Amino acid sequence: KCMWKNICIILMFVVITVGFAQDETTFCEMLGSRELPLMSKEGDVVIGGAFSLHSQISKLLLSWTESPEPLMCSRINLREFRFAQTMVFAIEEINNSSSLLPNVSLGYKIFDSCASTLPTTRSGMGLMNGEGRAFERNCSGQSSVHAVVGTSESSTTIVMLQISGIFHIPVISHFATCACLSNRKEYPAFFRTIPSDYYQSRALAKLVRHFGWTWVGAVRSDNDYGNNGMATFIEAASQEGICVEYSESISRTGSRENVERVVRVIRRGTAAVLVAFLAYDEMDVLLEEALSQNLTGLQWVGSESWITSAHLAKKRYSGILSGSLGFAIRKAKITGLQDFLLRVNPSQEPESNLLKEFWETTFGCSFQSGTPGTKLCSGSESLRVVDNAFTDVSELRISNNVYKAVYAVAHALHSMLKCKDGDGPFENNACADRQKFQPWQILQHIQKIRFRTKEGDEVYFNENGDPAAKYEIINWQPRENGTVSFVKVGVYDASFPAGAQLNFQNTSITWTQRSPQKVPVSVCSEKCRPGTRKVLQKGKPVCCYDCIRCAEGEISNSTDAVSCVRCPHESWSNARRDACVKKEAEFLSFEEIMGILLTSAALLGTSLTAAVALIFYRHRKTALVRANNSELSFLLLFSLTLCFLCSLTFIGRPSDWSCMLRHTAFGITFVLCISCVLGKTMVVLMAFKATLPGRNVMKWFGPVQQRLSVLGFTLVQVIICILWLSISPPFLSKNFKEFKDKIILECSLGSAVGFWAVLGYIGLLALLCFTFAFLARKLPDNFNEAKFITFSMLIFCAVWVAFIPAYVSSPGKFSVAVEIFAILASSFGLLICIFIPKCYVMLLKPEKNTKKNMMGNWAPK
Structure with missing residues (x-):
């Protein structure tokens, strides 16, 4: 809170200073100590620079009673120093160019942000005011720089923008990736040559999902870069079906206890993949603790901040990070940069303490004599024999972003200076004053630039100030000599369609030491198989x-x-x-045992009936056949044959036609059969009554009347069946209720009234036949077959009375079997009871098959 209060106070002084400066007669005096650039050069146009030239800052004791102590930054960052020198190289290259900004010299002022917000605030104030190295007490009314390149962190860039935004000075960052900086309403003067983390976070989620990792751990820098980037990653990961087991944060300025705790959380976690959205310094701190706790076997997935850090690869961490995957800015070559870096020497600017500190750090010497344990620096040492983060130009990624940022400012200035009235971007298509232009006027031209560098990189900014989002997928692959190679295994291009943004090359990937040749598995639960x-x-x-x-x-x-x-x-x-x-269709088929048995019974009945008919035919002239009405007997045998055969229509796969056939055939044939039996019974009964004195009944029961009675009874059944088939016939239905895994194919009755009318009519005839037979049971034995008909009708009625409950309660094909059994049982009952005794006499007792024997015991006494 104290830090931000100091920032607000400083900003108030800036506003007051600018207000006073508007009146040229008003005396303006600089308050407080000055922040001087660490590297500077005069020029017609001055470009500011802010880099984290040091990585450690002294802790201040802030008080409201006295001025705070001066900020002390230490431990030079060689990588950031290379960035600063790359900016100087680009400016020198432009100054030596005859095509870009001819007759205009560029200068620079480079400040140290020290990777912290408070030093960045002081650096921003130093860039805004007009003070150089002189010690005049006056102050100017305009900024000393026309554009700023930097800084290297998102948090410090935000602080810089809060200061420079007052004056609408364009800021082009080479390494600030926070998606929050794409907010044009809040940061209208911000541009960057590195893609936004909006794309990188989503690309990381796609990368993780590509390898089937749905259970990952996450660790981030506790700043705007890490917090915003990780929040976007977690959101994108959720959309990809990825779960984050834990999400921890660390800060390079935080306590060691917190870093130890984070490493313990990672060790206890079950996720085999760790997504590290860390800035370079936080990564260094985390790996140091991971090494001390022997944290190995994890598959690291990293952000662009550290994934191509040769410094980390050369340390002891290479074993921990072997097989790491991550996204990096596209690698480039900058012609002449290496020679420029190797020419850096303290003699170029003897008053620069930064160059002296760099030299002392690189060669382990000191320019001050008498330092114990340290040799004296001569200044003639050669950087060509040095291999460190400053001289290493094998992975020029971020340095190339600095290079492009400087050229973006230069092209914007070039466009502004070439502007012709009438084609300008300002009101009435006016151009800026070439002699006295303002930073906000350069801002308009930066937004519209589009050019290619000498190395072929295209530079432009979208409406949010962001470049095209293109990344290389980098894999840490160990070499035989123990070093690490950053191998490009694929690319990511956000401009492609969603399914084609991630593309892998035909290059083998090295994985973590636990599984170097096989893709690690990181899931909370194994995949659920089909089923x-x-x-x-x-x-x-x-x-x-x-x-x-x-x-x-x-x-x-x-x-x-x-x-x-x-x-x-x-x-x-x-x-x-x-x-x-x-589903298996269930019906009574000819192939199953039950179907075979019933079919055999039906065929047996048919054969027996045919045999009986043959016997009766051969003995048709005998007294027994003639006495038992041979015509009705043959018609009865024919109807019994049909009864046996109609049972076969109930077996096999049913259809609409077979359903109609089986019920109507059954009804008609049985009525025909019962009609014949009824006719025989009535003839027997009436024959006996006709022989009594004064009776002449037989004239009503002659052959013609018998045929007509059979025809009439059968015709009634035919009419019932026709009405049934016309109104609501039987049809094939599928029963899904009896069995879950089977379909019962059955014949629905259609009209239940029709079915029961058919069955009821048969029952009525059977009951009538039984009554007549019962009445004729006491006729003389030699002439009487009524008692056999009585037995057959008893069997017939018993079968069909038992059929009704059995049919209703039987499921599926068993109900059909019950119906077939009833048909066969009743048919066999009729055949056996009526015809078998006669066949016995005709075949085995032929002496009884005479008229004399038939009439012998019957004569009126």
């Missing part, structure tokens, strides 16, 4: 689940199915529950 569904584990993320087998009748045919799908009505799940198969 199962996911059930979330209570209190855990969505990536942690159990695999439950689908219920009967449900399937899942994909991996990690969230739910099972019920099979269609006529299908059922297979044994593995991964496919629906058509």
Whole structure:
């Protein structure tokens, strides 16, 4: 809080100073100590620079009673010093160019942000005021720089923008990636030559998902870069179906206890993949602690901040980070930069303490004599024999961003100076005053630039000040000599369609030491195979689940199915529950045992009936056949044959036609059969009555009347069947209720009234026949067959009375079997009771088959 209060006070002084400066007669005096650039050069146009030239800052004791102590930054950052020298190189190259900004010299003022917000504030104030190295007490009314390149962190860049934004000075960062900086309303003067983390965070999520890692750990820098980047990654990861087991933050200025705690959390975690959205300094701190706690075996996935750091690779951390994957800015070559860097020497600017500090750090010497344990620097040492972060130009990625940022300012200035009135970007298409232009006027031209560097890189900014989002996918692959190679294994281009942004080259990837040749597995739960569904584990993320087998009748045919799908009505799940198969159709078939037995019984009955008919035919002239009405006997045998055969229509796969046929054939043939039996019974009964004195009944029961009676009784049944088939006929139906995994093919009755009318009519005739036979049971034995008809009708009625409850209660094909059994049983009853005794006499007792024997015991006494 104290730090930000100091910033607000300083800003108030700036506003007051600018206000006073508007009146040229008003005396303006600089308050407080001056912040001087560490590197500077005069020029017609001055470009400011802010780099984290030091990585350590002294802690200040802030008080409201006395002035704060001066900020002390230490431990020079050789990588950032290379960035600063790259800026100087680009400016010198432009000054020597005859095509870009001819007759205009560029100068620079480079300040140290010290990777911290408070030094950045002081550096920003130093860039804004007009003070150089002179010690005049006056102050100017305009900024001393026309554009700023920097800084290297998102948090410090935000602080810089809060200061420079007052004057609309364009700031072009080479390394600030926070997506928050794309907010044009809040940061209208900000540009960058490095893509926004909006794209990198989503690219990291796609990379993790590409390898099937759905359970990852995460660690981030505790600043705007890390917090915003990780928040975007977690959101994108959630959309990709990835769960984050833990998300921890560290700061290079934080306590060691917190770093130790974070490493312990990582060690206890079950995720095999760690996404590290860390700035370079925080990564260094984390790896130091990871080494002390022997944290190995993790698959690291990194951000562009550290993934190509040769400094980290050369340290002891290479074993921990072996196989790391991550996104990096595209590598480039800058012609002449290496020679320029190797020519850096303290003699170029003897008053620069920064150059002296760089030299002393690089060569381990001192320019001050008498320093114990340290040799004296001569200044003639050669950088060509040095291999450190400053001289290493093998991975020019961020340095190239600095190079492009300087050229972006130069091209904007060139465009502004070439502007012709009438084609300008300002009101009335005016151009800026070439002699006295303002930084905000350069801002308009920066937004519209589009050019290519000498190395072929295209530079332009979109409406948010961001460049095109293109990354290289880098893999840490160990060499035989123990060093590490940063191998490009793929690219990511956000301008491509969603499914084609991530592209891998035909290059083998080295993985973590635990599994160098095989892609590591990092999941909370194994994939659910087809036939199962996911059930979330209570209190855990969505990536942690159990695999439950689908219920009967449900399937899942994909991996990690969230739910099972019920099979269609006529299908059922297979044994593995991964496919629906058509339900087995159940019906009484000829192939099964029951069908074979019933078919055999029907054919047996048919054969017996045919045999009886043959016997009767051969003995048609005998007394027994003639006495028992041979015409009705043959018609009865024919109807019994039809009864046996109609039972076969109930066997086999039913259809609409077979359903109509089986019920109507059954009804008509049985009525024909019962009509014949009824006719025989009535003839026997009436024959006896006709022989009594004064009776002449037989004239009504002659052959013609018998035929007509049979025809009439049968015709009634035919009419009933026609009405049934016309109004609501039987039809094929599929019964899904009896069995879950089977379809019962059965014949629906259509009209139940029709069915019971057919059955009832048969029952009525059978009851009438039984009554007549019962009345004729006491006729003389030699002439009487009524008692056999009585037995047959008893069997017939008993079978069909028992049939009704058995038919209703039997499921599926068993109900059909019951109906066939009733048909066969009643038919066999009629055949055996009526015809077998006669056949016995004709075949085995032919002496009784005479008229004399038939009439012998019957004569009126």
